[in-house]
């Protein structure tokens with residue numbers, strides 16, 4: 567079931583939460599709505615679900631306008647961050663619930679319900695706890711059951727709102743991989759809301775980056791990361807250093823007022839000697855966390871800070887080779903620069919590695 571969003575507008579008082587949104591979600595895709603708190607992700611999801619009415623615009627399911635359909639007629643499945651399971655029902659009964667409440671005419675037989683529920687519990691790898699009650703499960707297990715329950719009614723669309731938001735970092739990581747594998751098996755068109763860029767990049771086929779009720783960019787994880795359409799997208803998808811004007815081996819042309827160059831910390835080379843396009847800096851501090859070292863440098867020209875990141879072993883070798891200590895002067899040369907010229911589309915400048923030797 568594909569989803570089309572057309573000229574969708576929604577505001578709460580003075581707050582615009584959907585600002586003329588247009589979006590196409592192909593059938594069977596797993597799409598992440600990614601953005602900071604208050605960017606309108608949940609509102610868009612609730613409008614797709616039919617839990618909220620837009621002020622104008624439409625939501626189409628496979629070309630059919632559902633904007634005014636009741637939530638019960640849309641056949642969507644939900645998983646919310648705090649969508650608690652029914653505490654007084656066993657896990658089996660929680661998953662069976664959506665099938666049992668169907669009108670008699672469409673309700674499956676008891677044998678069919680049992681078969682379906684056990685299949686779903688196997689799918690979420692929790693068939694061994696069918697007889698337990700929700701309070702006997704961990705948070706991660708409860709969310710897997712919530713997902714099995716949502717899938718029981720064979721929804722045309724699955725909507726997930728920060729499904730792993732309440733779980734600790736390690737369980738979150740496990741569950742997002744698990745969700746990806748699950749989606750590869752069931753292929754139901756799924757939209758999930760997250761403010762965590764790693765989660766979006768790792769799980770989704772496509773990432774929709776939202777900001778202030780607008781879609782800043784919509785693309786595959788690689789597209790939004792490698793070719794960010796706006797400075798907002800670039801900054802939201804990871805740490806980045808900002809340089810006013812041009813930086814690096816930019817091909818000719820004059821610097822326009824408002825030109826801004828961005829370089830990610832792992833895209834900077836540390837050189838002992840000055841080189842054309844390199845920036846003189848002094849070493850301020852180096853911090854190692856796990857396998858990565860983050861080195862903070864201070865610019866000689868204006869005293870502002872620039873971050874560089876590299877594998878710990880690489881940094882240790884470089885430090886020994888160049889005798890780096892706090893205050894040492896070196897030069898930073900970008901391997902890759904994303905430049906946003908004032909009022910124009912972004913330009914990505916990839917530096918020829920040969921130029922770095």
Ligand SMILES: Nc1ncnc2c1ncn2[C@@H]1O[C@H](COP(=O)(O)OP(=O)(O)OP(=O)(O)O)[C@@H](O)[C@H]1O
Nearest residue numbers: 578581583601602603604605606607608609610761
């Ligand atoms: N029912 C409502 N009444 C009034 N304002 C609302 C309502 N729902 C949402 N808002 C406001 O709309 C804005 C967008 O909210 P929304 O929940 O869609 O954003 P979000 O990107 O999902 O944020 P979060 O990650 O914090 O949930 C927020 O400023 C919020 O306070």
